Amino acid sequence: MNVTVNGDRRELTEGTTLRELVKQFNLTPEKVALELNRRLVRSEKYDTALKEGDEVEIVTFVGGG
Amino acid sequence: MDIFRIKNFEIRNRLFVGTGKYATYEIMQKALEASACQVVTVAVRRERLVDKEGRSLLDFLDLSKYVILPNTAGCFSAEDAIRVSLLGRDLLEKQGNKGAGWVKLEVLGDKKTLLPDPVGTIEATKELVKEGFTVLAYSSDDPRAAVRIKEAGAASVMPAGSPIGSGQGVLNPLNISLCLELLKEGDPTYPVIVDAGVGTASDVTIAMELGADGVLLNTGIAHAKDAVKMAEAMKHALEAGRLAYQSGRIPKKRYATASSPFEGVISYIPGE
Numbered sequence: 611m612n613v614t615v616n617g618d619r620r621e622l623t624e625g626t627t628l629r630e631l632v633k634q635f636n637l638t639p640e641k642v643a644l645e646l647n648r649r650l651v652r653s654e655k656y657d658t659a660l661k662e663g664d665e666v667e668i669v670t671f672v673g674g675g
Numbered sequence: 676m677d678i679f680r681i682k683n684f685e686i687r688n689r690l691f692v693g694t695g696k697y698a699t700y701e702i703m704q705k706a707l708e709a710s711a712c713q714v715v716t717v718a719v720r721r722e723r724l725v726d727k728e729g730r731s732l733l734d735f736l737d738l739s740k741y742v743i744l745p746n747t748a749g750c751f752s753a754e755d756a757i758r759v760s761l762l763g764r765d766l767l768e769k770q771g772n773k774g775a776g777w778v779k780l781e782v783l784g785d786k787k788t789l790l791p792d793p794v795g796t797i798e799a800t801k802e803l804v805k806e807g808f809t810v811l812a813y814s815s816d817d818p819r820a821a822v823r824i825k826e827a828g829a830a831s832v833m834p835a836g837s838p839i840g841s842g843q844g845v846l847n848p849l850n851i852s853l854c855l856e857l858l859k860e861g862d863p864t865y866p867v868i869v870d871a872g873v874g875t876a877s878d879v880t881i882a883m884e885l886g887a888d889g890v891l892l893n894t895g896i897a898h899a900k901d902a903v904k905m906a907e908a909m910k911h912a913l914e915a916g917r918l919a920y921q922s923g924r925i926p927k928k929r930y931a932t933a934s935s936p937f938e939g940v941i942s943y944i945p946g947e
Binding site: 639640641642648650653669670671672674 | 693694695696697703716717718719720721722724731732733736743745746748758761762763765766769770839840891892893894
């Protein structure tokens, strides 16, 4: 299925969850925050399975003023 | 005791420092240390998904030592600023940092001036306050806009001294002074923090002498030739400005008043 992750279209296995997606990128769930289709997803819901056309944002803190 | 409080939170140091634009993370760490700040700002951005061996900010920020204030830099609409605020809060809750629920709200008007959009700022403030956020709102130095933002529920209004990163210091001290007067009318402890445009140490002192409760800066330190030394200068500048403000300065006079008495002089004074 096609899912947009951080602005890029990616092909993922059907049923990939948010948690699995984060792991695929070698990221730690505690150090990122997630949006699914422009809405914040809290960690309790990280086992949500993604669907075709979903848009995911995986963000973290960077330097800023 | 000179206590600085925003909402119920007691802040130990009135200098807030940004984490952006340093040459290296190590220099950032040393500069933050030298500044003696307690509150540091950070931005929220997409995680790099390729080449994750790179170093990241959180590896260099001691979350037990600093209170993290996420900003909504790069947001040009209330909607985006709210999204970013929610993400920032989620990150801080996970990290157990005291800054969770705080946000430096920036709703910008355009990329060139980076001046805040007052309407978007007010809309976002109202929404974020409903969501339980403590909003520290970046504002222009327009006193009436600042008051509207306070009325929208901001826990602090942060008027700009001059455009972000411009290093021009406090360009309109009258406006900053009027912001302070109007924001603190009947509410003398309402926190007002001068944010943006600080170029050198004296800018910080000037802001504090006007009566600001604190100063927030980033570029003035990060892009100084010696960032760590400048951070130390800023620390002293803030203390000097705060003490001077509390001391009650002498008025400015048109003519001279001698510091040594004229009584008992042995000299000839012309005109007498």
